[in-house]
Amino acid sequence: MVVEQLDKKHQKLKAAHFQSKRIQIINFFKSIDTQESTSALSTGILDDHTHVLSMSENAKIINFWNERNTSEFFIKVQIDTNITPYIVGWQLTPNNDNLMGIVVTTKGMAEKGKKTEILVSFSLDQIKSVAQYWHLMLTVRDHQGQKHITTITKSNWKTKIKLLPDGYRHSKKYKDEVIYPTIQSNMHFVIEARQITKYEQVKYIRRSWQAYSLVLIFLPLIRYLNIWVFFEKNATSAHENAWLTFKRMREMYPQRLIYYAITRDTKSKLNITDKNIIILGTWKYYFIIYLTKLLLSSETRYHVLGDSQFHRSMLVNKMSKKVHIFLQHGMNGIKDVPMFHYGHGQIDFLIAASNWEKELIVKEWHYPDNRVFVTGLPRWDELVPEMFSRNVITFMPTWQPDIANLTQNMFENTAFYKTYKTLFESSQFVNYMSQNNIDAHLILHPKFLRYSQSFKKLKHVTINVSSDITTLISKSQILVTDYSSTAWDSLYLGRKVIFFRYADLHNNNGLNVNMIGTVVNDSASLIAALIESNDHTHSQLESYFEPKSPNNTQRVIEKLMINQKKFKIHTFTYLNRKLIKIIKR
Known part of the structure; x- marks a missing residue:
């Protein structure tokens, strides 16, 4: 009896604790709502252009749902009432420039004082998983007739709570695709669309829960x-x-x-x-x-x-x-x-x-x-300096976020693929390689494997996977890359590194690589750099690797054990x- 009473008391205390935490979180999100609204309005009405723009940026998502037996998805948006006459339309826009946006239909409006709630909808059938994220966009026209597009990323606290830890439980599945609303780490509302992965299948999800229930007492x-x-x-x-x-x-x-x-x-x-x-x-x-x-x-x-x-x-x-x-x-x-x-x-x-x-x-x-x-x-x-060969040049382009989740045809139309295809098929490159009896190797980043059929179409270069890196770096006289950290492996061996950064390359801000290698921006400059001698001696780069000594793996384990x-x-x-x-x- 006493045990039961203590257990009930414990359950009440536990419930009170979680209720307190829940209130804290809700108040936190409410404070975010207030801050967002204040910051959006603080610009004031400077002129018609600024007024329309600031009001459209004040829009926020206050609810969403999908119909159980249909593909229709609804989003309710709260916006300043004064902006409604300037609305041109809504659409969903993907984070993939190769895809068209989706027109969003306005279903109804309800004016509530200074705010108006607008219900919009779209069909999930239109969403393609080749785009990872879709954003809701609002287009307005100011008094001068200029159009302004605003991305609606803000949401109220109820929506944030509904989507934490994420919106996967609100997902819709179509064959091998899954689509669901989610809150990103920066608290932005987006629609996520992607392929269903192997370990998201029901049997694995069920097994993970069953395993957790069995190990619970051992945690x-x-x-x-x-x-x-x-x-x-x-x-x-x-x-x-x-x-x-x-x-x-x-x-x-x-x-x-x-x-x-x-x-x-x-x-x-x-x-x-x-x-x-x-x-x-x-x-x-x-x-x-x-x-x-x-x-x-x-x-x-x-x-x-x-x-x-x-x-x-x-x-x-x-x-x-x-x-x-x-x-x-x-x-x-x-x-x-x-x-x-x-x-x-x-x-x-x-x-x-x-x-x-x-x-x-x-x-x-x-x-x-x-x-x-x-x-x-x-x-x-694992690097073997003795494997060095003057007859091997390795290309190792790193992953580019703007070419994620494309079809083979779409990938082959990207600036990335076209640049390397043009390079490897150019007469200058082919002549240089044949005259000097050099083998060119291209190492695919793991995320490029989905486009392996496209890479296999490239001529005059051997395609390799990432597990070949150590061997090829050890052999290569020259490494050509854009931003890959394999550049340091080559420099560690005292080899030449060329950074090939063509005009449309995705920008990554980092070290001024002119200090450690040669930077080129087009195929002609790259071929010229392949012929030229190295601008940097190995001794000039030693300071980047100090203290340099063998047995790195041993030191890692020692540090782990000590700490x-x-x-x-x-x-x-x-x-x-x-x-x-x-x-x-």
């Missing part, structure tokens, strides 16, 4: 079990820093609970046999990742989930509480990577390739000094940590 033991899980990009590779560290650690500490997560297809393809490999989607995999303390990878933490990382499921939220050690997949500095910056919830601790890189990480990425360990990169232990008392699991999920931080502020 308090996480810090004592001290399980470590290594992985790489989308859990589909085993050749980067994470795999090399895992392999060496298995030799040094065979009894420790350390595992490597990978897909079944990749394991078979690479013929990996270690007994501590866990296959994505299996019962063993779910048990271990729920109970793991540390995630160690050459990518961001959610790659441990393979292709199911793209919506904030229960599994994603659980992973956000783990300690993530970023083992890098290349030295940084050539391009800016905001996702890796401190406070983005992706990385807790990380290694640095050199003193120079650590200074950059602390200064530019804002990491505390004691969260960055200078070790060198394990992948540098493991610092690795404390998070009490709250990333979203909760972010909300708590903002509420406190």
Whole structure:
């Protein structure tokens, strides 16, 4: 009887605690609403143009829903009543310039004082998954007849609450596609459209929940079990820093609970046999990742989930509480990577390739000094300078965000593909390669694999996958890239690097690469640079790699073992940590 009373009292206290937190979050979002409205109106009525523009920017989404048995999706927008006479129309616009926008139909208006609520709708059938995000756009015309387009990204607190942790539960599925509204990390409202991934299938979602219910009583033991899980990009590779560290650690500490997560297809393809490999989607995999303390990878933490990382499921939220050690997949500095910056919830601790890189990480990425360990990169232990050949040139273009999710035909019409096709088929390039008996190799970034059929059409160049990087870098006399961190691997060996940055290349702000290589902007300049001698001697670049010494993998493991008392699991999920931080502020 006493136990039952205590249990009831505990449940009441727990309920009161969550109600208090709920009120805090609601008040937080209400305060955001107030701030947004105030900032939008604070510009004042300077003239007709400014007045119309500021009022249209004050629009916000206050509700949404979809019809259960139809493809029609509704959005309710709140806007200043004074702006309604100037409205020209609405449309959904994709983040893919190769696609047309979708006309949005106005279903009705209801004036409520100084505000008007407008109900608009569109058919989900019109949305294509080749665009990742679709934004609601409002077009207005001012007194002078000029049109102004505003992207409606703001939403009220009810909509934000409805969409947290994301809007996947409001999704509509069409064959192999899924479409749903969501709130991005910057709190912007968008419609997301993409392919349904393998590990989002019902059987895997159900298994993940069942596994969680079975390990629930063991969760308090996480810090004592001290399980470590290594992985790489989308859990589909085993050749980067994470795999090399895992392999060496298995030799040094065979009894420790350390595992490597990978897909079944990749394991078979690479013929990996270690007994501590866990296959994505299996019962063993779910048990271990729920109970793991540390995630160690050459990518961001959610790659441990393979292709199911793209919506904030229960599994994603659980992973956000783990300690993530970023083992890098290349030295940084050539391009800016905001996702890796401190406070983005992706990385807790990380290694640095050199003193120079650590200074950059602390200064530019804002990491505390004691969260960055200078070790060198394990992948540098795999480079073999003796393999050098004057007859090999390697091209390694990095991923471009503006060519994501395209069809083969659309990809072949991009500036990226056309530029490389023109280069490899130009008479100057072909003559230079044949006269000097040189083999050209093109390494595909993992995200380019979907366009492999297009790349195979290219002449006078051999197509390679990313697992060939170490061998080709070791052999190559010259590396040609745009922003890839493989440039540092070549420089580490004292080889020549050419940065090919053609006119339409997506801009990445980073290091002034003129200091470490030759920069060219067109095919003619590139061919001239291939012929010229290197402008930078190896001794001039040594300061970027200090302290430079062998056994980088060994140093990584030593740093991990020495600092493991610092690795404390998070009490709250990333979203909760972010909300708590903002509420406190």
